Structure formats: C-alpha cells, structure tokens
Amino acid sequence: SQTIHQWPATLVQPVGSPLSLECTVEGTSNPNLYWYRQAAGRGLQLLFYSVGIGQISSEVPQNLSASRPQDRQFILSSKKLLLSDSGFYLCAWSVGGGGNQPQHFGDGTRLSIL
Amino acid sequence: TQLLEQSPQFLSIQEGENLTVYCNSSSVFSSLQWYRQEPGEGPVLLVTVVTGGEVKKLKRLTFQFGDARKDSSLHITAAQPGDTGLYLCAGLNAGGTSYGKLTFGQGTILTVHP
Numbered sequence: 001s002q003t004i005h006q007w008p009a010t011l012v013q014p015v016g017s018p019l020s021l022e023c024t025v026e027g028t029s030n031p032n033l034y035w036y037r038q039a040a041g042r043g044l045q046l047l048f049y050s051v052g053i054g055q056i057s058s059e060v061p062q063n064l065s066a067s068r069p070q071d072r073q074f075i076l077s078s079k080k081l082l083l084s085d086s087g088f089y090l091c092a093w094s095v096g097g098g099g100n101q102p103q104h105f106g107d108g109t110r111l112s113i114l
Numbered sequence: 115t116q117l118l119e120q121s122p123q124f125l126s127i128q129e130g131e132n133l134t135v136y137c138n139s140s141s142v143f144s145s146l147q148w149y150r151q152e153p154g155e156g157p158v159l160l161v162t163v164v165t166g167g168e169v170k171k172l173k174r175l176t177f178q179f180g181d182a183r184k185d186s187s188l189h190i191t192a193a194q195p196g197d198t199g200l201y202l203c204a205g206l207n208a209g210g211t212s213y214g215k216l217t218f219g220q221g222t223i224l225t226v227h228p
Contacts, residue, residue: 006156032214041200043120043218044157090156094214100145100164100206101214105156 002027006091006106014114019064019078021109023091026072031093033074034103035066038088050074051096086113116141118205120219127193128227135188135201135222143205146179146186147216151200193226200224 006023013019025031032051036044046059048066056066063082067075074091088110092103120137127133137146145164149157161170163179163186170177174197176189186203200223204216 041223043220102159107155
C-alpha cells in the first residue's frame with residue numbers, strides 16, 4: 001500500500017534562518033506531489049505542485065521554493081524565513097496523469113517562526 | 115481563479131441533531147471531494163462525487179453533487195461527538211492541464227456536544 005511521510009512534525013525556527021521540509025511517498029511511481037499551507041482551522045492554500053522529477057509549478061509568489069530531486073521526494077525550502085512563513089504545511093500525493101483522483105496527505109509540519 | 119465558498123464556517127450542535135454543510139462556486143468542477151481533518155493531522159478523504167446530481171451515502175453522511183457540478187452539500191444525520199472535526203470540500207479543476215489540482219473551500223469546524 002502507499003504511504004506518505006512528512007517530517008519534522010514540529011519545527012521552531014528564528015527569523016532569517018533557512019528551512020528544509022521533506023516529504024517522501026512509498027508504494028507508487030510517478031505521483032503528482034503537492035505542498036500546501038493551512039491557516040488554523042481553515043482551508044488549504046496550494047503552494048507548489050509537481051508532475052515529475054525537476055518539474056515544479058508555483059501557485060503563489062512567496063518566500064519559499066520547492067524541489068523534486070527524486071520521483072517520490074518533494075522538498076520545501078527557504079533561504080531566509082519570515083515571520084509570515086509560520087503555519088501548518090502539508091504534503092500530498094495523487095496518482096499521476098490527472099483524472100478524478102483523490103489526494104493523500106501527510107500529517108503535516110507545524111512551523112513556528114520566532 | 116476558481117473559488118469554492120464553504121458555509122457555515124463554524125457549527126456547534128448537540129448530539130442527535132442534523133446538519134448540512136454547503137460548498138458553492140460559479141465554476142464547474144470535474145469532481146468534488148470531501149475531506150475530514152483532525153487537529154495536528156492531514157485531511158482524510160471521505161468521498162468523491164463525479165457526476166452531476168450524484169448522491170453518495172457513507173453511514174450517516176450524505177453527499178450530493180449539484181446538477182451543474184458547481185456546488186455540493188454534506189448532510190449528517192443524528193450527529194455524534196465523534197463527528198467533531200474540520201470538514202473541507204475541494205473541487206478538482208476541469209481541463210486537461212490541471213494536473214489534479216484541488217481548489218479547497220475555507221472549511222467548516224464542526225463541534226458536536228454530548
């Protein structure tokens with residue numbers, strides 16, 4: 001069966017420090033991968049999505065970047081964190097190729113910027 | 115930009131009551147997905163509705179997709195404390211280049227009191 005792992009679960013970082021959040025998927029090949037940010041008790045805002053290795057699309061201009069160095073690895077990064085980067089970050093995957101496929105989410109990373 | 119308006123944002127009811135959550139858009143979606151999320155975890159898929167007018171039942175939960183595929187509703191009968199959580203609707207963008215991108219509603223925080 002397919003699984004998605006996201007870490008760390010919680011992270012506290014000072015303003016101006018770098019960031020690297022990692023997400024890996026097991027049990028499937030060539031998935032679509034997604035990074036979301038969620039405000040407390042609210043909907044999800046899509047940040048990045050990827051349909052293949054090295055293929056990244058950004059949905060909103062921001063202080064973050066994403067990379068997909070391997071088929072089932074998706075990384076969210078920042079060179080210098082801002083206070084406004086605080087939030088709950090979720091990684092998700094879906095079956096590649098489009099269609100009415102559901103997305104499967106990791107358990108998220110709670111990022112606090114001090 | 116496709117938008118999904120989800121209402122109500124908050125719902126606090128007593129055990130045994132019925133409730134309905136609505137998602138509305140001016141855009142057509144190829145499918146509509148409903149997720150439930152617990153605090154500190156990622157959303158978990160409840161159901162996907164694909165055909166206009168489709169109704170799906172999951173125990174005490176009834177999901178309906180509007181005839182024009184622009185709106186959807188979730189009805190819970192005889193709510194129980196275990197139904198407490200954040201409910202999210204998400205529309206899958208129609209079109210061949212969408213790569214499975216979801217547009218999320220703002221979420222409904224449901225609290226069922228014993």
